[in-house]
Amino acid sequence: MRILVVEDEANLRHQLQQRLVTEGYSVDVAKDGEEGLFFGEEYPFDLAVIDLGLPKLSGIELIRGLRRKQISFPILILTARDNWQDKVEGLEVGADDYLVKPFNMQELLARLNALLRRSAGFSSPQIAWGPIEINTLHQIATLDGQEVALTAYEYKVLEYLMLHAGKVVSKSELTEHIYDQDFDRDSNVLEVFIRRLRKKFDPDGNLQPIETLRGRGYRFARKQPAT
Amino acid sequence: MRSIHSRLLLAASVVLAAFLGLGALALDRAFRDSAENALQTQLMSQIYALLGAADTDAQGRMRLPETLPDPRFSNPASGLYAQVSGEKGEYQWHSPSAVGRRLPMPGGVASGQPHFVYLPADEPLYLLAYSLLWEDDAGAEIAYLFVVAESAFGLQERVAAFRKTILIWLGGAALILLLVQGVVLRWGLKPLREVALDLRMIESGTRERLEGAYPRELRRLTDGINSMIQHGETSRDRYRNSLGDLAHSLKTPLAVLQGAAEGGDARLLREAVSEQVPRMNDIVQYQLKSAAAAGRGAGLTHKTLLRPKIDRLVSTLQKVYRDKGINCLCEVAEDVLFPGEQGDLLECLGNILENAFKYANTTVAIFLESDTERLPTKGVRLCVADDGPGIPFEVRERVLRRGERGDQQMPGQGIGLSVASGIVRLYGGDLEIGESDLGGARIAIWMPGRLQTN
Numbered sequence: 001m002r003i004l005v006v007e008d009e010a011n012l013r014h015q016l017q018q019r020l021v022t023e024g025y026s027v028d029v030a031k032d033g034e035e036g037l038f039f040g041e042e043y044p045f046d047l048a049v050i051d052l053g054l055p056k057l058s059g060i061e062l063i064r065g066l067r068r069k070q071i072s073f074p075i076l077i078l079t080a081r082d083n084w085q086d087k088v089e090g091l092e093v094g095a096d097d098y099l100v101k102p103f104n105m106q107e108l109l110a111r112l113n114a115l116l117r118r119s120a121g122f123s124s125p126q127i128a129w130g131p132i133e134i135n136t137l138h139q140i141a142t143l144d145g146q147e148v149a150l151t152a153y154e155y156k157v158l159e160y161l162m163l164h165a166g167k168v169v170s171k172s173e174l175t176e177h178i179y180d181q182d183f184d185r186d187s188n189v190l191e192v193f194i195r196r197l198r199k200k201f202d203p204d205g206n207l208q209p210i211e212t213l214r215g216r217g218y219r220f221a222r223k224q225p226a227t
Numbered sequence: 228m229r230s231i232h233s234r235l236l237l238a239a240s241v242v243l244a245a246f247l248g249l250g251a252l253a254l255d256r257a258f259r260d261s262a263e264n265a266l267q268t269q270l271m272s273q274i275y276a277l278l279g280a281a282d283t284d285a286q287g288r289m290r291l292p293e294t295l296p297d298p299r300f301s302n303p304a305s306g307l308y309a310q311v312s313g314e315k316g317e318y319q320w321h322s323p324s325a326v327g328r329r330l331p332m333p334g335g336v337a338s339g340q341p342h343f344v345y346l347p348a349d350e351p352l353y354l355l356a357y358s359l360l361w362e363d364d365a366g367a368e369i370a371y372l373f374v375v376a377e378s379a380f381g382l383q384e385r386v387a388a389f390r391k392t393i394l395i396w397l398g399g400a401a402l403i404l405l406l407v408q409g410v411v412l413r414w415g416l417k418p419l420r421e422v423a424l425d426l427r428m429i430e431s432g433t434r435e436r437l438e439g440a441y442p443r444e445l446r447r448l449t450d451g452i453n454s455m456i457q458h459g460e461t462s463r464d465r466y467r468n469s470l471g472d473l474a475h476s477l478k479t480p481l482a483v484l485q486g487a488a489e490g491g492d493a494r495l496l497r498e499a500v501s502e503q504v505p506r507m508n509d510i511v512q513y514q515l516k517s518a519a520a521a522g523r524g525a526g527l528t529h530k531t532l533l534r535p536k537i538d539r540l541v542s543t544l545q546k547v548y549r550d551k552g553i554n555c556l557c558e559v560a561e562d563v564l565f566p567g568e569q570g571d572l573l574e575c576l577g578n579i580l581e582n583a584f585k586y587a588n589t590t591v592a593i594f595l596e597s598d599t600e601r602l603p604t605k606g607v608r609l610c611v612a613d614d615g616p617g618i619p620f621e622v623r624e625r626v627l628r629r630g631e632r633g634d635q636q637m638p639g640q641g642i643g644l645s646v647a648s649g650i651v652r653l654y655g656g657d658l659e660i661g662e663s664d665l666g667g668a669r670i671a672i673w674m675p676g677r678l679q680t681n
Contacts, residue, residue, distance in 0.1 A: 082512055083519075084540065084577030085570060091543040098547070102508055118549060 001116055001160065002026040002177045004048040006036035006062065007078065008055055012101075016049065019105055020112075024139055024152045026180040033057025040066045044176050045073050047116055049108075050095070052079040052086055060093055067094035074115040078103070113137050120163035127162050129209060130225040132201050134159055141201075148200050153178060157193045161210060166222030168213055194218060231419070232412055239408045247397045258389045262382050263353070267343045270355035270375045273297060274341075277309060277373065278359070287364030288313075289371060291320050300324050306378035308352075314370040330354065330374050338370065351379035418442050422449060429456070465653075469518035476510045509629070509642045513649065520571050520650045531569040533609070534561045537593055540577050544584045553587055558594040559609070566674050567654055575650040578643030579611050579670050586615030590665055608671045612663030623660040644670065 003025045007013040013029050020027045028043065030036040033054040040048060040062075048066075052059035063075055077090040077098040087098050096118075097111055113136055117125060125137035131144040139155055141148050150158065156178040161169060171187045194210060202209060211219045276296040284290045291311060299307040300322035308325035312318065312332060321330070333356045336342045342356040354376040360368045418441055428434040436456060437449040480503040487499035534557075541555050565572050583591045592612045618626060629645040647670075648658040656674040663669035 082516075083570070084573040087577070088539050088543045088573065091546050092539070096546060102504065114550065 001046045001156065002028070002044070002180065003112070004028050004030065004036065004039055004043075004045045006030045006033065006039075006048065006054060006059070007051045008032055008053070009051075016108075019109075023109060024156060025112075026156075026178055028180050031055075033059065033062040036062050037065050040071055040073075041069055043181060044173065046119070046177060047073055047112060048075045049112070050075055050077055052077055052081065052090060060089055063090065063095050064093045074119045076108075076111055076115060110137065116163070122163070129162065129165065129221065130207060132162075132207075132209060134162055136163075143201055150197075150200070153189075154193050154197055154200075157190070158197055161218060161220040165220040168217050168219050170217035173217070232416055235412050236405075236409060239412075240405060243401055243404055243408075247401050251393055251397050254393050255386070255390055259386050262385055263343075263345075266353050266377065266382055267341070267355060270343070270353065270377060271341055271357070273307070273309065273375045274355065274357050274373045277311070277375070283363075287362075288318070288369060289361045290318070295322060303327075306381065308376045310374045310376075312372050317369055318371070330376050332356070332372060332374060336372060345379065346376075351383070352376040353379055353382065418445055426452070466518050469514045473510065473514040476514070477507060480507045480510075513629075513642055513646055516574065516646050517649045517653070520568075520574065520653050529568040530564040530566060531572050532561075533563045533565045533572070534559050536565075536569065536572050536576060537580075540573070540580050541593075544580055548584045551584070551587070552589075553584055554590045555584075556590065556592045556594075558592070560595075563595065565609075571650050571653075575647040575672070576609075576611075578647040579672075582643050583611050583613040583615075583668070583670070587613035587667060588615060590614045592663070592665060596671070608673045610663075610669055610671045612665050612669040613667040614663070614665035615667035617662055617666070617668045618660050626660065627658065647672075 001024075003020055005013060005016050005020070005027060007016060007029070008031055010031070013031065017027045017029050028039055028045070030039050034056045036048075036050065036054070037057060039045075050059045050062055054062065057065070059077060059079075063077075066075070074097075075095040077087070077095045078101055079086055079090070079098060080101040082100045090098060096115055099108055099111060113125060117127075117136055122136075125135050127134050127136065132141070133143075133145075134141045134155075136159060139159075141150055141155060141158060157174060160174060160177055171190055174190055175187055194212070198205075198210060201207070207225050209221050209225075211221065213219060273296075277291065280292055280294075280296050281289050282292050295301055295309075297307060299305040300309055302324055303326050305324045307322075308328070308330055309322040310325060310330045310332070311320045330352075331346065331354070333342055333344065333354075336356045336358045338358045338360055340358075344354050344356075346352045346354055354374060357373045357375075358370055359373070360370055362368050418439075421439055422437065422441065422445060425434060425437050425439060429436070436453050439449075441449050483499055483503050487496045490496070537557055537559060541557065545553065545555065567575075580591070580593075590613065592610075594610050594612075596608045596610050626644050627648040629642060644658070644660070651658045651672050651674070654674055656672060659671045659673070661669045661671060
């Protein structure tokens with residue numbers, strides 16, 4: 001999952017980036033509203049965390065600009081000015097949730113997780129497909145109730161595919177959503193991840209959760225497997 | 228035209244000038260008409276006098292004598308002229324005064340009908356023509372046309388003299404009226420100057436309020452200004468108190484942090500920081516919000532339509548708590564007015580509604596309720612109820628006072644209700660926590676008899 005963080009205060013921006021990366025997100029940061037708008041238009045994010053008091057272009061203007069360009073990823077507002085006028089205005093122009101500074105990092109992560117799930121159409125952090133289940137809050141995957149050890153990137157690929165089950169996900173889309181823009185990508189690595197995921201979750205090849213569509217990408221099965 | 232005084236004076240002067248001008252014109256016209264009428268009568272008498280003096284010749288035809296009734300007829304260029312002509316050139320006569328001039332003989336003058344005209348020329352004339360039939364000895368009727376003319380100079384001089392007189396009189400009257408007007412205006416506007424002077428005294432600090440005996444029309448204004456001054460003072464006091472309280476209440480957590488830092492134990496320091504930071508945050512939030520709230524504007528009656536604010540807050544919260552799928556019932560009519568500033572309303576209600584959405588299982592209800600205990604002193608309460616766990620009786624008072632104390636011993640309860648309660652109290656109202664019929668908490672806001680339904 002790729003997250004855009006727009007925050008002008010360097011320390012907080014850095015802390016947010018560090019923490020979100022540790023939590024397994026790909027993070028791009030922007031230090032003002034204009035940069036935020038540019039990034040938001042340019043790259044396919046899954047979510048944005050936007051401070052309201054931004055230089056050059058205020059948070060409200062930034063959100064309005066993004067929504068006007070039909071960019072629909074969920075947006076969480078961070079605000080130091082804890083008044084309802086700002087919160088209501090922010091949500092009215094198109095944000096989805098707000099958090100008042102100073103905030104608890106756990107609280108932020110829970111809110112982000114809920115927004116991501118909600119935007120993918122899931123109401124619970126547990127997403128299950130037959131014996132395979134992931135918990136997006138704790139970022140763990142289980143097979144028949146047994147936790148499966150995954151690397152951060154393996155988990156990211158699995159989560160992205162499961163959140164977009166039934167949809168064809170191209171290699172480039174997958175790459176963009178699991179890596180941030182500074183990362184040197186190699187799409188061959190994706191094939192390795194997919195192969196490893198298949199091996200870990202479907203060693204016998206009975207389930208076939210991930211389908212390869214030649215030249216188009218991958219698709220996680222929407223229909224539950226027959227048990 | 229920045230001054231009321233000069234505006235009124237200008238308007239009055241224009242009206243005065245117009246009226247006096249028209250008056251002068253009418254008077255002038257009337258005088259001229261009456262002078263002309265008098266002249267016509269005079270000329271007619273001259274004709275009768277000439278007729279009276281007329282002789283007859285051997286055939287009994289009319290002939291005018293040598294000596295004429297008015298001596299002016301006899302002096303050349305005297306200004307009074309007469310001319311008589313008989314039918315078909317039978318007789319031509321003119322007075323000695325008319326030597327060397329011919330008076331025009333207007334044609335078509337009916338017998339017995341005087342004909343009066345003004346003739347502008349080097350010597351302008353008023354002329355009266357009169358035609359009559361004269362029977363001679365033979366019994367034949369001869370028509371004679373009498374023309375009498377008088378120089379217009381005399382009449383024009385009289386009109387000019389009259390004009391001069393009315394100009395002097397009306398001009399004088401206008402001047403006096405303007406002066407009176409000016410004095411009346413100065414007197415009428417004096418209270419405004421006094422208010423301005425008093426305001427300057429307030430600015431310079433020699434006075435605190437507008438206290439003069441102002442006329443009724445200004446009293447709303449001066450009362451309003453007094454209210455604003457009062458409100459400003461109250462706000463200033465509140466800022467000062469809030470800042471004082473803020474500084475005071477931040478010192479305890481700061482002391483704890485300082486102690487922990489000096490103790491040198493990293494674990495204790497971390498614990499102290501994570502304990503004290505939320506506490507400090509609550510203190511800052513509560514005190515700053517209380518200071519920022521507009522509160523009761525001492526007579527500056529803010530009124531805010533309640534329903535649109537509720538709707539905005541509810542749609543915001545529905546978005547944030549989308550996963551809970553809260554069913555929100557709002558039974559507040561569109562035209563209910565909240566007696567408070569809209570920012571305060573948003574802040575107060577936002578905190579209460581957020582709490583309700585946070586703790587409700589399925590339902591939040593917003594409604595008005597008449598307060599039977601307070602009747603008949605016009606009690607209407609705004610209630611927000613939910614079907615959550617509710618707030619235990621023992622902790623209600625602490626929940627409401629939490630912000631003032633920076634009380635961190637209240638797990639699960641934010642500072643929101645305390646902030647809302649503080650704002651309501653600024654208006655002299657109160658906020659009560661109770662149980663709702665839905666099973667959860669019910670928060671009731673009472674504003675001092677002023678929550679109106681139209």
